[in-house]
Amino acid sequence: MPKIYLGTAGIPLSAKGKSTIDGVKRVRELGLNAMEVEFVQGVRMSIEKAKELGEIARELNVRLSVHAPYFINLCSTDKEKIEASKNRIIETALRAEAMMADAIAIHIAFYGKGDEKTCYELVKEGIGEVLDKSKELGISNVKFGIETMAKETAIGTLDEVISLAKETDKTRVKPYIDWAHTFARQGGKIDYGEIIDRLENELNLDHINSHFEGLENRKGKYVDVHRSITYNTPPFEPLAKEILKRENLSITLICESPELENDALIMKQTLERMGYKFGD
Template identity: 75%
Template sequence: MVKIYLGPAGVPHSSKKKNTIDGIRTVKELGLNAMEVEFVQGVRMSRETAEEAGKVAKELGVRLSVHAPYFINLCSEEKDKIEASKQRILDTADRAELMGADAIAIHIAFYGKMSPKECYQNVKEGLAEVIDKAKEMGIKNVKFGVETMAKETAFGTLDEVISISKELKGVIPYIDWAHTFARQGGEIDYGKIIDRLIKELGLTHINSHFESLVSRKGKYVDEHIPIDANAPPFEPLAKELLKRDISISLICESPELERDALKMKEVLERLGYRLE
């Protein structure tokens, strides 16, 4: 039977105080059960606050994940940028471990002047080094999620993220359904993707983002909009999930955050699923 964790990417708009701990409490009050903590502009949370956030989330039954900073590129031509990227991933993983989060989402690299094959090798080597260092730091539970990306200049096709997850222990695909839809030319077969993750990687839990994207000149671009746009549609994903024995985090990355997360909840309820 499916188990669904649903919530916003970041502190809900309706939260009176715009901090992570109050955000977690608001998520619970809204009847949602997940939240992604956003470090997209940098890891500015103290280790003490991370521990406190973890305690509150555990008490309330809210599943946490974390988004790493955007300023990461393991295929940069500049060595210092690669080293800074590794440090940002480690800082994110450290706080995630302290707050009991299960995974971090990483925009891992841009191809730049490298071929996709060369970039893949760089990502693999850089991430392997990060994972070794994380172990030394006592990070045991956090999975390193390589996110599927919409831009053709970015590392993050579905095949790439599945392949690197097979090669590196502790690495998982962080599926952004809309990014994958865009990367595949505005087409997506949810069931096929879920089955690949289960069969090829043995995943029992999928970490994912959901939102809609803008279409320009017949092409979907990485600009997030409310899910009413149906680009991609949510209901077919909900139906595929309900057919399977899988656990999933659905993090709403729409600009409408909790409004759209609650719309997703309504769809699930209409199909007979109740969030716990």
């Protein structure tokens, strides 16, 4: 039986309090077992608070991951912006390490005016520098997840995120799969099984971190506007089937839809209907 960690991107909407600790407690109350801590607008949590959060999450058996700020671009033409981007990744990773999160999701870069190959090389160089600095700071457990992106202006095709892991350090850099983004980037098509096979065979991943949500369709094109998973774009059930086929798979599914826990619970019910049992 695979091991599935399922939860919300940030504090559930039904949490009584609005702190991240309140969010973790509510996740557990709902019968979910994962939460992604959102630093998307900036890293505003102290190391001490991150440690406290991690201890509570561990007590409650809630697996944590973290989303880095959106303001990251390792392909910027402004060197100061690149340095600021690297610092934001490091600051995120320090908190993630303190809270014992397993990985951080990073929107790594936009192609901008440069060509894709030049941008890719800049990103690879920047990641290398982040890895060196993180090692100096004692960051040893958290993985740096390069997120697959929907927008064609961003680095984040499936091939790119796999190659970046291979060509930097695949023990510390990993793809962070946003299933809906990949679906959009591939023109509204996705083969979940093929993607899982590639991650296992090419990178030997022991755990897959991922996001799931629905996307809006505008004039026949899927765009990066998040919708409920009930939009079925992409469909969740085929992914659930592919996950359950794989006895040794370990995966986190973070619901990034606007419906957060409501959709996460639909995902949970779908998996349970197919025979999966979530433990305590």
